[in-house]
Amino acid sequence: MDLLNHLALGFGVAMTPVNLVYALVGVIVGTLIGVLPGIGPVATIAMLLPTTYALQPVSALIMLAGIYYGAQYGGSTTSILLNMPGETSSAVTCLDGHQMALRGQAGAALAIAALGSFFAGCISTIFVATVAVPLSELALKFGPAEYCSLMILGLIGAVVLAHGSLLKAIAMVVLGLLLGIVGTDVNSGTARFAFGVPELIDGLGIVSVAMGLFGFAEIIINLETDEKRELVTSKVSTLWLTKEQFQQAWPAVLRGTGLGSILGLLPGGGAMLASFGSYALEKKVAKDPSRFGKGAIQGVAGPESANNAGAQTSFIPLLTLGIPENAVMALMVGAMTIHNIQPGPQVMTSNPALFWGLVTSMWIGNLMLVVLNLPLIGMWIKLLQVPYRVLYPAILLFWCCSSSSNASRRHCCSVSSSGR
């Protein structure tokens, strides 16, 4: 019973008070930024990366992972109550979630989002634990040729799965590769595209690129479009489901979990792809597709389970192959390299406590989220009433401070590996 031994080891690590605290901090911060529009897990993890220098590697990764899946929970709250996705991965939840809220079923929508996410979290944690061992054994046999093909698969995946223009996606991949070239050439030692700036000789940090591309762009777009928020003022009465709703929802939760777990494995995938895929699937299998967009509970249950499952299984390629498949995972690579851990199949053998601690902490984190979130919803709603004009300068300040700390530590990780 290797699996049980591994899980026991993991729980031993994840249940230590220190790690429990960091898991808690991670999921709370994650929920917070999930609730707030204009700041997502990429920017937050980028921001907090420098703070993890001081931590134990396990604690650091547990906290950062907590932020990622915590954001999936938080994002759904704003989608349902405000018709405004806090995260891209919960954008589809708006369609039916907000409709449910308008019909006075906000409590049911929030409950199924939380319960579906928790169920998906449990299943996908087991999935990660069972799949990781054989996959990393396979990966240990990989040579340069296999890694090169996997890289190319990742880049192609980024192109194929990008929504929108294919041509633009390819061009962005090439541009990403070009950005990855900035800095010292490993073969000849020539400084390329450094313009004589010493900081650039080390290359562009993915943190800076991510903040520029995702962070600043998002703030500027939000400022250009006029602010409109319609809060469902009716009180969130009962946070529970009727028997009928439960019966409608659970098959969707199962399908969402399955689909999300698989889509999370794909390069370029993760939570966002999973939720959109699941919504499409639910609409297809439904007896009466016309109900979608008008408050169908399946339209909330499926995507919300799927995005959580996808968020978690997207750790599999990182932990077993060492390949980040989206921007968040690329930042996790950064976090591991800070602590001199080379992500890849050898992590599991050389650092089993870290690996299994991280995996089991995901389950613990999910439990915390479901316990915390339902009672805390009122608080998150209050927070949303802070006007954006006060919020965004504060976000800018945090980026500035944290990126200046990055510059002084001068860590760098490959920009092109994230592929977009």
Add this chain to the structure above:
Amino acid sequence: MAIIRHPKDFFAGLIFIAFGIAAIVIGSNYALGSAARMGPGYFPRILGILLILLGAALAIRALRLKGGPLPRWKWRPTLIVIGSVVLFGLIVTHAGLVLSTIVLIVLSSAASPEFRPKEAFISAVLLAALAVGVFVIGLKLQLQIWPWTSGILPWSS
């Protein structure tokens, strides 16, 4: 402009072409090498050419494809947000965290159409205190707090 039927794609194409040309021009000093023994200039040049081709394809396709008009570019938020961040980076080493934070917050708040000077100033002062607490005391980042507290240069590591 009637010829360009998909302005968004057209200008995106031009931007890609510009990046491609820049990569080739700036990279022209690096030794090219050969395909078997690539020099530092080899890969950048390939990528530059690829970008130009892709950008051209995108721009040419925009002549046939139909698309929405380019949204009016609101320069105000873009310039103010980026400008205030750059300014923060320039002055933080000399003016210290507190003053640069206040400058950053008040200036960047002005990008919003609902700018309220008094509110911005109050939040700036509060955030400056928070920033010192979190980043300097809590996380021990080597940032100067006031202009006159001399000593550590943040980027001299």
